Amino acid sequence: MHTIADFAEQLAREAGDLVRHERENTTLRTDYKDQTELVTHADLMADQMITDAIRKRFPDHRILSEESQPDRAQAQDLDSPLWIIDPIDGTVNYAYGHHQVAVSIAYAEKGRVQVGVVHAPFVNETFRAVRGGGATLNGESIEHSGATTPRDSLFATGFPYTKDKLPPLVNRLDAMIHKCRDLRRIGSAALDICWVACGRLDIYYESVSPWDFAAGRLIALEAGARAGHFSEVPEGHPEDLWGQDLLISAPAIYDEIRMVLRSASA
Ligand code: IPD
Ligand code: CA
Ligand code: CA
Numbered sequence: 001m002h003t004i005a006d007f008a009e010q011l012a013r014e015a016g017d018l019v020r021h022e023r024e025n026t027t028l029r030t031d032y033k034d035q036t037e038l039v040t041h042a043d044l045m046a047d048q049m050i051t052d053a054i055r056k057r058f059p060d061h062r063i064l065s066e067e068s069q070p071d072r073a074q075a076q077d078l079d080s081p082l083w084i085i086d087p088i089d090g091t092v093n094y095a096y097g098h099h100q101v102a103v104s105i106a107y108a109e110k111g112r113v114q115v116g117v118v119h120a121p122f123v124n125e126t127f128r129a130v131r132g133g134g135a136t137l138n139g140e141s142i143e144h145s146g147a148t149t150p151r152d153s154l155f156a157t158g159f160p161y162t163k164d165k166l167p168p169l170v171n172r173l174d175a176m177i178h179k180c181r182d183l184r185r186i187g188s189a190a191l192d193i194c195w196v197a198c199g200r201l202d203i204y205y206e207s208v209s210p211w212d213f214a215a216g217r218l219i220a221l222e223a224g225a226r227a228g229h230f231s232e233v234p235e236g237h238p239e240d241l242w243g244q245d246l247l248i249s250a251p252a253i254y255d256e257i258r259m260v261l262r263s264a265s266a
Contacts, residue, residue, distance in 0.1 A: 001130045004107050008117040009128055011053055011224040012103045015046040016121030019088055019101070028095060036161040038091050043067050046087035046103065047142055054083050058163065066211045075210050075241035079109045084241070086211035089118075090188030097098050104190040106214035111238025116215030118190045127194040127219045135176060135222035137198050144225040145199035147250040153202035156184045156192040160207070168265055172205075175264035179257075190216045196248050197223035203257055210241045217248065227256040230261040 020259065022028075022042040029041040047067035054063055058081070064074040065085035074082060086104040088094050094101045098120040106117040118127040127142070129135040135142050147153045155176055159169060177183060184201065186192050189208045191214030195201040217227050231245040245265075249257055 001133075004007060005115045005117065005128060005130050006103060007057065008115055009119070009126060010092050011050050012117045012119035012126070013121075014053075014106050015050050015087060015103045015167035016119045017045050018049060019094065019103070020121045022098035023097070026176070030095060034162075037193065038095060038161075039067065040088070040091060040095055041172065043088045043091055045087065050085050050087060050103075050105065054085075058070075058083075064210060066209070070209075070211075072210065075111070076237060078238070082108045084108065084210050084214040086190060089190040090186075091188040098187065100186050100188045100191055101155045102188050102190045102194075104211060104215045106210075106218065108214065108238075108240065111240060113214050113218045113240045118194050118215050118219060120191060127197065127216070129219040131222070132219060133222065135197055135219045137194075142223045143196040144196060144220070144250045145202050146225050146252070147202040148252045150179045150203075150253050150260070151181065153180045153250070153253055153257075154182055154184060154255075155180050155203035155205070156186055156195070156201050157204065158185060158187070158189055158192070158206045160210070171263055172264040175260050176203075176205075176257075177261050189213055193217060193220050193248055196225050196250070202253065203247075205245070205247045205257075205261060207245055208243045210243055213243055213246060214241060217246075220248045224251065225249060226251040228254070228258070230258045230265065 061081045084106040090101040189212040192204045197220040229246040
């Protein structure tokens, strides 16, 4: 698995160099997916770079990538290894010149994520984990915050591009703001999760797609955080790749926060 992880890290770094270069040296070209979701030319370039390299090295592996192969049904097919790619997580941040931007690459076998790499090119931070091997940030071992009470916990979440299902999200937000110390809306789910992994945040919850969280979730688990869902995972769907009502936090506060989110969803 370490060979796969080295390959994934090298790819994430190369894609990171590309997206940074594009923002610093070219005029950003933007478009909208489904008339709501921002996409830039750099998202497409990085997706192509990563998927071409995987196809060349592992022609038998499948790919689930946000821009070029976003078929979520791939997550349920357990036949051959699956790569899960978000070429730029934090596209809105990217377009606005913010630093919280990441390339996220996960590798799964039989629905279980084995390797995760999240690389933030503007701050040169690389989070990495191999299942059973711990998690690192720039090569140094990382651990969750150890938070013991919601009152002293900082949480992050996000909001979907389509705004037609906002009321339950606002209910949960209301409950969480009352229960916890404060909220951060960072704009990159992959980094939110890695920040729980290294203790810069205590809690993350949101509903997102496999490419947003697959790598980060393994990194958080390997850093000792707890990951699960505050609603049921449909039977037969690999839990590692189910992004609805995701909750990742320091272990001691997980059960209490899960109850808060469940009650606010009822
Ligand atoms: C988005 C970010 C954001 C989350 C959205 C995602 P993108 O990914 O992860 O934090 O709230 O749900 O879609 O579009 O920047 O790759
Ligand atoms: Ca994303
Ligand atoms: Ca993206």
